[in-house]
Amino acid sequence: MTDALKHIKANVRTIKAYALAPLDAPIKINQNENPFGMPAAIKDEVLRRAAATDWARYPEFVPAVLLGKLAAYTGWRADGIMAGNGSNEMIQSVVNAVVEKNVTVVLPEPTFSVYAQVIKVAGGNIASVLLRDDLTFDVPRLREAILTHHATMAIICSPNNPTGCVIARADLLDLLSTGALIVVDQAYLEIGGEDFVALLNEHPNLVILRTFSKAMAMGGLRVGYCLAAPALITEFNKAKMPYSLNFFSMTTAEVALERRELLQPLIAAMQSERERLFAELGKINGLTPVASAANFFAVKTTLAPRELFTQLHARGILIRDVSSAALLxxxxxxxxGTPEENDALLTALKELL
Ligand SMILES: Cc1ncc(COP(=O)(O)O)c(C=O)c1O
Structure with missing residues (x-):
């Protein structure tokens, strides 16, 4: 085996594998999903369309119907949109189109770990810029890092996973003025954070990533999309697998957009539960939640994070231990979670702390 391994790129072999333990629990609040699930009326309509479709045939090469609906939903032009297998695939396609040896990408730290993984596989360099002590973006240092490293690209996750902080429009404009490609991952936009689509008109170096996995209740189906100048989208598409968006996922995304009024009350409930949970967590001795625009919180705990994770898991509640990340x-x-899940979490936390 050692012999065969020598063929693997050194930069791949040194990466620590991105893994999530296959743990389950009745209350699963570890992956920032929509806890209410997809409305039955949307599922039924997708199943009806699936039954009427010939599964032997490839889906459309360019998912024109979905791109048209995404254009109407986002307010951006259809030829400036790429859709595929989750925003993870969008990240991978953008990075593969841009990054090679000696190319530097600026990343705030901590942030979503998939960025660093795909950049390293592509052979690129990462210039990390720590968040400030209050876990917000350090924009002057991000700007400085882009300029001093002659970075080709920076990836800003807003709201940032796992801290929930957002980038302000003026700060984004400041980073765009460097001329580097500025990728803004807005996976949680429907739940919070400012919509930057209008900036695409004036800023050809802006790239926006979005997903159906979070507010839109489709994590299991894998649909993400990328918004940028049409010329950039043409290049990014070359780095994406053809047909990565299967008929089933594509149709569900279409129906979810057609029947948005069914998802909207669930998103509103996620937002109001976020406010309630934040206030209630803050009342528990030993816990300090960090204000977040998304449907998750980084929470500082006086009990060791691993211990809190284990104790909650023993009570049927799965959270995420992020204590190995810088600053965390x-x-x-x-x-x-749902109101009932949040109540159960609060009860368990009051017992433990
Ligand atoms: C910021 C961010 N981007 C992208 C993703 C991946 O999303 P998708 O399911 O669309 O691949 C996640 C998932 O946790 C995320 O938090």
């Missing part, structure tokens, strides 16, 4: 050694990440 005393933190866990908790997603907003």
């Amino acid at each position: 050694k005393d933190y866990v990440r908790i997603s907003v």
